[in-house]
Amino acid sequence: MLDTLLLSRIQFAANISFHILFPTITIALAWFLVFFKFRYDQTGEAVWLRAYRFWVKIFALTFALGVVSGITMSFQFGTNWPGFMERVGNIAGPLLGYEVLTAFFMEATFLGIMLFGMKRVSPRLHTFSTLIVAIGTTLSAFWILSLNSWLQTPAGYTLVDGVFYPENWVEIIFNPSFGYRIFHMLIASGLTASFLVAGISAYRLLKNDHKHAPKLTLKVSLTVAALLAPVQIFVGDLHGLNTLEHQPQKIAAMEGLWETERGSPLLLFALPDEDARTNHFEIAIPKLASLILTHDTEGEVRGLNDFIGEHPPVTPVFFGFRIMVGTGVLMILVAFVTRYTLWKRSALPDWQLKALVLMTFSGWIATLAGWYVTEIGRQPFMVSGLVKIEELVTNVPSEHVLLTLIGYLTLYAVLLTAYIKTLFYTARNAVQVEEYQAIPAQEGQYA
Template identity: 45%
Template sequence: MELDAAILARIQFAFTVSFHIVFPAFSIGISAYVATLLLLWKQTGADRFHTLARFWTKIFAVSFAMGVVSGIVLSYQFGTNWSRFSEVVGNVIGPLIGYEVLTAFFLEATFLGIMLFGWTRVPSWLHVTAACIVAIGTAISGFWILSANSWMHTPAGFEMRDGIAYPLDWLKIIFNPSFPYRFAHMMTAAYLTTAVVVLSVGCRYLLQGKFGEEARTMVKMAVGMIFVVAPLQAFIGDLHGLNTLEHQPAKVAAMEGHWDGAEPVALSLFAIPNSEAERNDYELAIPRLSGLILTHDWDGRIKGLKDFAPQDRPPLIGPYFGFRIMVAIGLLFIATGIVGAWLWWRDEIWDARWFQRGASLLWPLGFVAILSGWIVTEQGRQPWIAAGVLRTADALSPVSATSLAISLALFVIVYTAVFSVGVYYINRLINKGPTPAVIAQPKHGAPGRPLSAAEDALEPAGV
């Protein structure tokens, strides 16, 4: 079988970005959580907040490092595999990525050292400030990356000259039509995913009878966050879907498995989309419900896949099933927040072993939902790499399929090893748990006692 360079390049980018996106999303959520814990510690003086902040900072450090390493590879792929993409839209995408480095990554890097190693070396106010700035920096980083990605879906503020995109209005480029919805949806997903991980870890400790005060604090904070944010995420997702319907109707048709635009849109619960026969096999659906959701009309109709030429249709399997996985996990999180809040209100959550067991297993689902959402987003944009500007097939570098296959195999090996080591180390940190600091953090800016040689060696490693 002859290897297809375009398919291999797409698989390679999809593989690396799937590994990468997990860590920045987690870093965004954890950095905000650590900053919140430190602010609560400064306000209340409760040691449990300080202990938890130290604990989650160690996990943040691992996640942040893995995100940086995996992100570097993605940047190189723009030049090695997608040079035509860089040539055509680089005048727009390049500055956006540059702004992310200048305004976010440098900000994070400047204060990251204070956040990681300043527990006993700087006044407490400076350490708390550094943690807050790092959290803000991760959010700003998400702002610029999502602006660039959103522009690829809904380009605006540019003109084409000799086949090259030139910026005309940077405000329209940055705040392109899909950006506000995509940014809100992704950032909320990051915070919700982190809250679920915190809940899982807290419930894991409760089941083991370990770290009681810290575990209760994690569970209460996580349940409160999930109770508020999970329904909010569903609302934002609905708005995002309506925006997608306006600007990318083919993507919505693929998500819904909707073929005939003349028919009201049924809510397809399960089906196997059949591209050759242009129908859904083995479908289980609720008539008209998706049309009501999307158009607020019982007889609502949208464009179907048959309204687009076959070469302009996105792949079906990824968007169709990815959307359903994402929604199913979102509904589970909403239910978790409601049940957890009810048990907390009745003061039964600490004895509800069934809830603790279930919640302790939820930690990977937020990441699955994020990956499913990105599959829907990125595959649903096909066959365009920049909608209406450049097709994916025309963006490829003149690189051989053989070299792509070899590099892909190497990426799979290296990424699997790095990911496994990272997860293993994070799990070791969780097993060790939120142990109190060897030296109490100085309050009110007072200096701590000097570290011994042994303590000075152990402190930076988080031991």
């Protein structure tokens, strides 16, 4: 049952799941660092620099894992999906190349100054380097999301003998779903980084870290989370409407709707049965799906039975969407409650600090669930409506793919465990540093 196609899909899912954890943090965390550094340059208050120096260590570690895991993603196009580059390489290749020529070169050039140049260059150049790295991480997301969005909503191409050729690069880059997806992802990164900063800061406070830096970063991160959360709801709604227009079968799977109907209910829970093409144990709110998706209680939503043989597997998309939304709602509640408490009081009670520690990696859960909905929701196609995945897979024996899959999973489990332990070790170590030791006097201009 574990054939080459299935194993290759599992391996790609494992690789992208591990990889995306780290860019999701670094994209927004870089902008947190820019803010901390600008505030230090403006005010001269050492606490901002202490915050910067602590979190730049976390950024460096996360960035390194993101780069290394991203390399394996590129290798897979040749090892597991040779048909992909043969058919789509004329479009995918340049977009990936643009990422290297712009984003990666910017990051590689200025990252060294950002990490090691604080005592060797002027404060302005160091702050500028931090800004360029932040811009580079965002540009990287721009090009990757452009390619992924094109696979979801292809445009600007010519198809000759099954091979895609670029016809209009503006239409390719700014394809119909790109604008919604890039903003949705950037905000998701902001929320992921906010809860990471809040969770680690809360952990330090629970460990009796009485310095001002963790209190300050906690306040900043919760403010960012509270501001971004309602924006994400708005952007998510626009993204859903765009998906309904261009990928109605994905929406049908997300909602668990089998029949096309007006006044479609919103299923809070159900057990989809793809064999019987029905749901069991439904808990629904009448007409709410139509209201959300069409902004009309009697709006028509197409069902899965309109796309037999060309719709994604329903169960993972259905539950993935609910995990994403449920985690997002929990993040909103925690952000609002804790930020309100900080507004009314100077400190959070222990139970709220513990809740934030538990929510440290909540952004990862929401992001992974969202990406599973996006990627599984494109099935059975690699390029939506045009090229099916089974046409592109390698003919390597399944035993070989299984061997590499086991190797990847083992390595990723070790790396992820080490990464999380290192984060909390770094936080515990920071607790032991005395306030006056946080910025050594010999650093001259930064003392």
